[in-house]
Amino acid sequence: MKIAIAGGGPSGLYLALLVKKRRPDFDVTVYEQNRAEDTFGFGVVLADTGLQHLEQADQPTHDALRAAMVFSSQQTISLDAQRMDIKRPGAGGGAITRIQLLRILQQHAQDAGVRLSFQCRMGASKGILADELAASDLVVGADGINSAIRAQQAEAFGTTQYSLTNRFAWFGTKRLFPNPALVFRTFEGGHFIAHYYRYSDTMSTFVAECDEATWFSSGMDKMTDVERQALFERIYAPELEGEKLISSNSVWRQFPVIRNEKWSVGKTVLIGDALSSAHFSIGSGTRIAMEDAVALAQAIVDHPGDVPGITAAYEAKRRPGKTRLIEASEHSFNWYEDIAEKMACGNVHEFVYDFMTRTGRIDGERLKAQFPELVAALATRRPELVSGSAT
Numbered sequence: 001m002k003i004a005i006a007g008g009g010p011s012g013l014y015l016a017l018l019v020k021k022r023r024p025d026f027d028v029t030v031y032e033q034n035r036a037e038d039t040f041g042f043g044v045v046l047a048d049t050g051l052q053h054l055e056q057a058d059q060p061t062h063d064a065l066r067a068a069m070v071f072s073s074q075q076t077i078s079l080d081a082q083r084m085d086i087k088r089p090g091a092g093g094g095a096i097t098r099i100q101l102l103r104i105l106q107q108h109a110q111d112a113g114v115r116l117s118f119q120c121r122m123g124a125s126k127g128i129l130a131d132e133l134a135a136s137d138l139v140v141g142a143d144g145i146n147s148a149i150r151a152q153q154a155e156a157f158g159t160t161q162y163s164l165t166n167r168f169a170w171f172g173t174k175r176l177f178p179n180p181a182l183v184f185r186t187f188e189g190g191h192f193i194a195h196y197y198r199y200s201d202t203m204s205t206f207v208a209e210c211d212e213a214t215w216f217s218s219g220m221d222k223m224t225d226v227e228r229q230a231l232f233e234r235i236y237a238p239e240l241e242g243e244k245l246i247s248s249n250s251v252w253r254q255f256p257v258i259r260n261e262k263w264s265v266g267k268t269v270l271i272g273d274a275l276s277s278a279h280f281s282i283g284s285g286t287r288i289a290m291e292d293a294v295a296l297a298q299a300i301v302d303h304p305g306d307v308p309g310i311t312a313a314y315e316a317k318r319r320p321g322k323t324r325l326i327e328a329s330e331h332s333f334n335w336y337e338d339i340a341e342k343m344a345c346g347n348v349h350e351f352v353y354d355f356m357t358r359t360g361r362i363d364g365e366r367l368k369a370q371f372p373e374l375v376a377a378l379a380t381r382r383p384e385l386v387s388g389s390a391t
Helices: 010-022 048-057 059-067 098-112 128-135 212-217 225-235 285-302 307-337 339-343 348-356 364-370 372-381
Strands: 002-006 027-032 043-046 074-079 082-087 094-097 115-118 138-141 159-163 167-173 181-187 190-198 204-210 256-260 268-270
Touching: 002 010, 002 128, 010 027, 010 098, 010 285, 027 128, 043 048, 043 098, 043 190, 043 285, 048 059, 048 285, 059 094, 059 098, 074 348, 082 348, 082 372, 094 098, 098 115, 167 225, 181 339, 190 212, 190 225, 190 339, 256 307, 268 307, 285 307, 307 339, 339 348, 348 372, 364 372
Parallel strands: 002 027, 002 138, 027 115, 074 181, 138 268
Antiparallel strands: 043 094, 074 082, 159 256, 167 204, 181 190, 190 204
8 A cells, every 4th residue: 555644744754654563565655845854843742641642552652752851740820920830640741852753753754664755845736746646545634734735625625714813923942941831921911921841951942922902002013023022031031031032933923723524535634733723722732643643544554455444444533532632722722812801810729720621621520630739729719619629
């Protein structure tokens, strides 16, 4: 069976190595538009649950990834001058440099016999790549939010897209934060958010965000990217402790919400953000995409050569779980879209409870089971919030 995977990100590489390890006789090629060493962004996070799923799918890659990760069992949430430290269940998940994540997956894919082809322009309708896709038995769109594979058949996939109103940008910094944190800050009448975490011995990720009203009232709409970066360095000077933010294609943008009515069209199937974009506020985008790869790889192995059987099995296995995660993502980004009203409560305990339960996946009982210290603190200060779960 000849399989062409468009996109050499985590999901595309992981799918390729899983299939090739189980079916060495299959012809599997990953086509990536960038060079092998090109990457945008800084560190990414894989939570405990996601790592457990990767361990079950392929122990060697899991072990290699885990060895390169930075772990933290505590998160800090701040509302202006008030803060609360929250102990996470388990190891709390790990952060890893995005380029290191790609290097590990590239190496394991190559060791398994996968062909990696870089600097291939995905949107080309003619040329070597177009000929390769046409000659393949199965084409996988793993090329992210701006998927060219999806765009070529957008109407057939039933693609819909709209943008959220909040603005955000990803930065790095040499400030090594003691643990991941979310800092919600009111500054000169505007509402700002910083989400940061250390991912290596030398660097941390710093996600900067503001709501639409702040974007205009603060004048950010008229600023240059350098001026916007300087503004966040000033607002979050206490956290940065003299370090600067570092830009790497750190473009200010609005998050695109992408959905597809169909998961496959003919011999083409979508995974990861090409299929459904997961908002960064749930910290599971990479995990969701790689779990898509796990499900599709199993379907390919179970139905070799049978493309309709592959796509049907993949969707039947994966759609329920992915739907729940994407719904959680939607609840989360809607919460952030209304951040000014949320911050107006003025009480960090009420705010943290609202934050922790925003996706609908954690109710009072689960909150008590997974975050007992948090529930105990909330019960002391705001007992009416957790009266049903703290008993």
